[in-house]
Amino acid sequence: MSIIDPLLQPLTLRGLTLPNRVVMAPMTRYRSPLGVPTPEMASYYARRAATGLGAILTEGVALPHYAAADHPDIPRLDGVDVLNGWKAVVDAVHDAGGVIIPQLWHQGPMWNVENVGTGTGNPMRPSGIWGPADGVISFRSEGREESLTSVPQMGDSDIADIIAAYALAARNAVALGVDGIAIHGAHGYLIDSFLWDYTNRRADQWGGDPARRAAFGAAVVRAIRAEIGQDMPIVLRFSQFKMQDYRAVLANTPDALGDLLGPLADAGVDLFDASQRYFDTPIFEGSNLNLAGWAKKLTGKASMTVGGVALDKAKGGAKHIDDSQQSVNNLPLLVERFERSEFDLVAVGRAILNDPDWFTKAKDGQPFLPFDPANLERLA
Numbered sequence: 001m002s003i004i005d006p007l008l009q010p011l012t013l014r015g016l017t018l019p020n021r022v023v024m025a026p027m028t029r030y031r032s033p034l035g036v037p038t039p040e041m042a043s044y045y046a047r048r049a050a051t052g053l054g055a056i057l058t059e060g061v062a063l064p065h066y067a068a069a070d071h072p073d074i075p076r077l078d079g080v081d082v083l084n085g086w087k088a089v090v091d092a093v094h095d096a097g098g099v100i101i102p103q104l105w106h107q108g109p110m111w112n113v114e115n116v117g118t119g120t121g122n123p124m125r126p127s128g129i130w131g132p133a134d135g136v137i138s139f140r141s142e143g144r145e146e147s148l149t150s151v152p153q154m155g156d157s158d159i160a161d162i163i164a165a166y167a168l169a170a171r172n173a174v175a176l177g178v179d180g181i182a183i184h185g186a187h188g189y190l191i192d193s194f195l196w197d198y199t200n201r202r203a204d205q206w207g208g209d210p211a212r213r214a215a216f217g218a219a220v221v222r223a224i225r226a227e228i229g230q231d232m233p234i235v236l237r238f239s240q241f242k243m244q245d246y247r248a249v250l251a252n253t254p255d256a257l258g259d260l261l262g263p264l265a266d267a268g269v270d271l272f273d274a275s276q277r278y279f280d281t282p283i284f285e286g287s288n289l290n291l292a293g294w295a296k297k298l299t300g301k302a303s304m305t306v307g308g309v310a311l312d313k314a315k316g317g318a319k320h321i322d323d324s325q326q327s328v329n330n331l332p333l334l335v336e337r338f339e340r341s342e343f344d345l346v347a348v349g350r351a352i353l354n355d356p357d358w359f360t361k362a363k364d365g366q367p368f369l370p371f372d373p374a375n376l377e378r379l380a
Helices: 039-049 080-095 141-147 156-176 190-195 215-228 254-267 291-299 331-339 350-354 358-364 373-377
Strands: 011-013 016-018 022-024 055-062 100-105 181-184 234-239 271-275 302-306 345-348
Touching (some): 039 055, 039 080, 080 100, 181 215, 190 215, 215 234, 271 291, 291 302, 350 358
Parallel strands (some): 055 100, 100 181, 181 234, 271 302, 302 345
Antiparallel strands (some): 011 016
16 A cells, blocks of 8 residues: 555546546756657657556647747647647557646747747737736746747637637547647746736726636637547646746735636536646635645646646746756645545646656555656656
8 A cells, every 4th residue: 555545546527537646747948959859759658657646647738829939849729730740649558558648838929938049020918018027037037038029919710810729739649649739828838828817907808807817718718628529528628827926926815816717617628737837735724725726626627736746846936847856755644635625636847757656656655766957857
């Protein structure tokens, strides 16, 4: 018997049954030249699927839109070579007995900020605003300085084109045989920039009160649901913090968070992927619930916690990623929260990048591999 035995029970989301509650979190790898997944990428995901994880959530996959991703090695979901590459990845995960769910991604205001960037044209920003000039960030300072100049706000045609791009990406993914669709709606990227009142100051149907700020994300969810049918689950990642400022919050109160998540749940989200730096951090005063706990309580939908599982991430600075962390067994604390029904799934990120056999060791009660940032650079 191991400490994580309570997590080794199945969970059904629509027509998909996961064998257990531990999922590989989505993590950008920059290992798909010109957007094309490689055989090495197929092996990377299959190796982790073979340990019996409940599901593989892939790294962010760029939509078929010019401003979706700012690095040429971020995988895409359009074009013959790209789709053939993804078919090999999907088949490899399935052959290993795994479940694979791609995460659809549009960087929105963060396009050409973290990286020097590719392509020409305006970044997609709801109100033309990037973010605060004094936010706590962990990317190149020049990127922020270059981004503070406002650009034209997204027009109706921009919004329609991107919703259509989400639908096309989902259609392509379903044709490859994936098991569900995940959406990146966090960290200051496109959907989150509509949700966040700092970057969304629109006075039309896409901005204003929380329901209207959630309208773009809800439209994306509905468009994807129309493509994938009623049996596949939709996962939506959201967060309080932003790449533009790690101190930023999406909502200051539970009621405000519920007003934002409610329309997304109503549109068809089945699982809220609640991204926070450390899973044991309470979000609002007067409650010990973490972000996933609040998502579940407010929407009645399943939720997934992520952040610092098997790492002492809480000791790091105010960043999303901190290479000073070390491996630690905080699974008893995690399981205690799970057994209180605070959340339904657990996503593990850097610990699984650090050690592909992490889940096997967790099940068997074996010690974890010491954390080494060099392991994160390898696609193995």
